Amino acid sequence: MCKKLLITNGRILTMAGKVLPKGCVLTENGRITAVADQIEIPEDKDTEIIDASGCLVMPGLIEAHCHVGITEEKKGMEGDDCNENVSPVTPWLRALDAINTMDAAFDDAVRAGITSIMAGPGSSNVVGGQFVFLKTKGRRIDDLIVKEPAAMKIAFGENPKVNFMDQQKSPVTRMAIAGLLREELFKAREYQKKKQAWQKKNQGKSQSSPDSPFEPDFRMEPWLPVLEGKIPLKAHVHRADDIFTAIRIAKEFGLSMTLDHCSEGHLIAEELAKEGFPAIVGPDLSSRSKIEVQNMAFKTAAVLHQAGVLVAITTDHPVTLIQSLPLCAGLAVKSGLPMEEGLRAITCNPARICRVYDRVGSLEPGKDADIAIFTGNPMETFTKTMCTIINGTIAYRDENF
Known part of the structure; x- marks a missing residue:
């Protein structure tokens, strides 16, 4: 388990009234610590980076x-x-x-x-x-x-x-x-x-x-x-x-x-x-x-x-x-x-x-790092789940992601 996880370049749907067309989510020790348009990549080696380009990032x-x-x-x-x-x-x-x-x-x-x-x-x-x-x-x-x-x-x-x-x-x-x-x-x-x-x-x-x-x-x-x-x-x-x-x-x-x-x-x-x-x-x-x-x-x-x-x-x-x-x-x-x-x-x-x-229920600092990354709107039939994160740990990852 990595202590930090940084999701970058995704369309962030926070479900708290904020949508970031191309944003980032940072988690640490199982909690969300930041949601922003840009987050500086930490220099420490404990941070895993997920590139969510072309994907929708939203709460689990x-x-x-x-x-x-x-x-x-x-x-x-x-x-x-x-x-x-x-x-x-x-x-x-x-x-x-x-x-x-x-x-x-x-x-x-x-x-x-x-x-x-x-x-x-x-x-x-x-x-x-x-x-x-x-x-x-x-x-x-x-x-x-x-x-x-x-x-x-x-x-x-x-x-x-x-x-x-x-x-x-x-x-x-x-x-x-x-x-x-x-x-x-x-x-x-x-x-x-x-x-x-x-x-x-x-x-x-x-x-x-x-x-x-x-x-x-x-x-x-x-x-x-x-x-x-x-x-x-x-x-x-x-x-x-x-x-x-x-x-x-x-x-x-x-x-x-x-x-x-x-x-x-x-x-x-x-x-x-x-x-x-x-x-x-x-x-x-x-x-x-x-x-x-x-x-x-x-x-x-x-x-x-x-x-x-x-x-x-x-x-x-x-x-x-x-x-x-x-x-x-x-x-x-x-x-x-x-x-x-x-x-x-x-x-x-x-x-x-x-x-x-x-x-x-939403992507906000302080909440559990429960995050789902989809190829598009999850309510559409052909949308695929690319990654599921629970408590800041990757629980599922598509083999092509």
């Missing part, structure tokens, strides 16, 4: 919702750890404990210029567990973590219904899904109040103090970051009524939330803009495999953006393969999303939505 792409490593390709039951679908409420589960970094999808992501992902449990349960935001290169997941926990997965609609109907237990209706989630959030809030009251009364004492013990609840503790506003609910919602139910419950408990999939978002865009929740749209490059996605369309991202909703694009890998992320953004542009917003939907917007914009 970001996937805001996927199941990479937790639903492995071609491994069936043995590699599928996405849904603990025997219980409808499992907030204590952590994707961190199930993601296999040896999954081929990680390498596919790197080769596509994708440097970070939000990965987590599926949508068979009303509450599925905790997502993690991580980088895409490395063998030990503990070394890849950017934010953990990063969100709490909840799900509405067909998936929980079908899963538990097959088991002949609740929930089998949308009423029961909402009811179970409300019950769980009510219990979590009561637990939070109890803990806060104990902390106020017993400042400076340990929780196990014999004169005033507090019994931590392993199954309730994961809700505290949600209730405190540190991480959002991550809501699996396709149909318009499910979207509104998710919003209703989030507002009842004063919680932040992302609307993941949001397949009928274009039908209610003005209402969603008023509510202020961001949307992670997709996967639109897949079949309409169930009733609740019958109105799925690539125009959804454009309509939501035009209404004022903050939008990111998702593949929902493995529903759509992760390497198709830039193509999905391109198809959204083809359906009306402005070109710049298409690029934002796979860089700075998911970084903001996932609450990691202080680290990734």
Whole structure:
């Protein structure tokens, strides 16, 4: 690993409002230290120079919702750890404990210029567990973590219904899904109040103090970051009524939330803009495999953006393969999303939505040196990834670059 990396002569798209037709990016110790039209080549021998002439240099792409490593390709039951679908409420589960970094999808992501992902449990349960935001290169997941926990997965609609109907237990209706989630959030809030009251009364004492013990609840503790506003609910919602139910419950408990999939978002865009929740749209490059996605369309991202909703694009890998992320953004542009917003939907917007914009999503001094170099616009079919840099280290380099 070289301590310094200097990219020269590339068209620099910072995604922070600045475009350099022919500029440079300097990184040191895994961070970006300078972005400018010209940067003097350091004289020390520790600096590797990459000539990006004729190429587009931009932040590494970001996937805001996927199941990479937790639903492995071609491994069936043995590699599928996405849904603990025997219980409808499992907030204590952590994707961190199930993601296999040896999954081929990680390498596919790197080769596509994708440097970070939000990965987590599926949508068979009303509450599925905790997502993690991580980088895409490395063998030990503990070394890849950017934010953990990063969100709490909840799900509405067909998936929980079908899963538990097959088991002949609740929930089998949308009423029961909402009811179970409300019950769980009510219990979590009561637990939070109890803990806060104990902390106020017993400042400076340990929780196990014999004169005033507090019994931590392993199954309730994961809700505290949600209730405190540190991480959002991550809501699996396709149909318009499910979207509104998710919003209703989030507002009842004063919680932040992302609307993941949001397949009928274009039908209610003005209402969603008023509510202020961001949307992670997709996967639109897949079949309409169930009733609740019958109105799925690539125009959804454009309509939501035009209404004022903050939008990111998702593949929902493995529903759509992760390497198709830039193509999905391109198809959204083809359906009306402005070109710049298409690029934002796979860089700075998911970084903001996932609450990691202080680290990734744009090329600015102080941020992680996650950089992708393309032969052109990554949303165009024939564009090639020439180089992917993660934390200032070259993770992938085309043999002809």
